Amino acid sequence: MILDNVSVSYDSTLVLQRVSFAVGEGDIVAVLGPSGCGKTTLLKAILGLVPHEGKIEMSNGRVGYMPQRDTLFDWMNVVDNAALPLRLKGTKKSEARGKALHHLERVGLSDWAFERVYHLSGGMRQRLALARALVSNSKLLLMDEPFASVDAQTRRRLQLYFSQFLHVEGITTLLVTHSVEEAVFLSDEVVLLSSRPARVRATFKVELPKPRTLHVFRDPQYQTMVEEILRQVLAFGT
Incomplete structure (x- = not known):
């Protein structure tokens, strides 16, 4: 899937501003950003639920969606x-x-x-x-903070389960989350959005072995990446 200069406005309010990134086949891309910046709006644009400017290209029209609450x-x-x-x-x-x-x-x-x-x-x-x-x-799965409503232990179990499942099945996935740790653990790339109007502030390649297990949380490479993204998040006030 390719997003090319995607912008969305509600009435006269610009929510997304020229957002561009790609999700490779079988890859998992996590989107981070402050509350209310337009992450869910981005998913709605991909689903065709809100009008947008720019291009959204997908290999086929079959898209699965997991909302914040089931x-x-x-x-x-x-x-x-x-x-x-x-x-x-x-x-x-x-x-x-x-x-x-x-x-x-x-x-x-x-x-x-x-x-x-x-x-x-x-x-x-x-x-x-x-x-x-x-x-x-x-063939494309959109996940909007799917673990936000469960307790911490269940959340960790689901992260481990989804990491294994999505790796084995090779399902192209776009994951919206507020958790830097979750984004790094699950994804191949992290996209950091700014506050509204949201635009891409930075992207980070995650080059940790897959499927990922509990050992990843102790991996120095994982910890370094989490710290690096957190610094960016705090620097931009997100």
Whole structure:
């Protein structure tokens, strides 16, 4: 995916200003920036939900989206939650369930397929949200602070899980986060945005081995990169 001079305005207020960067096939790019700078607006522009200037180029139109809080329906079972995007497109229930079951197996939830969602833990809900995002065979995954609503231990487990999963599956991913540590741990590149109107302040290549494990958090290279990005964040008041 390539973003070339992407700008977004709400009425007369400029939110994004000539934002440009690329996400290579199979890569994970993390976007950092201050609250309210326009990170979620950037995702909405990619999804085609808000008008924009500039170019957004994608290899295909199949995009999965994980919002800040899951939009699962507690009164439905797990497989029907995962199948919902297909059902909304008119896919027959049996076919949609079959595809959803495949993705539930990918995320380790096949044994829970016919349980109600309210039985799931926070981490399991996020894995279900991932299955739903991928059920249409999405090749690009947009993640908007997907771990913000879970506790610290669950967040760490999900970071480890997603690092392994996205590496093995080779899914191109754009991740919005407020956490420098999370950005460095999960991504191949970190893009730092300014305050509004948001523009690219800096980019950082992350050259740590993948898939990443708990040992990465003690790696001097990881710690050095986190410190370097934090210095930039604090210097710009973000």
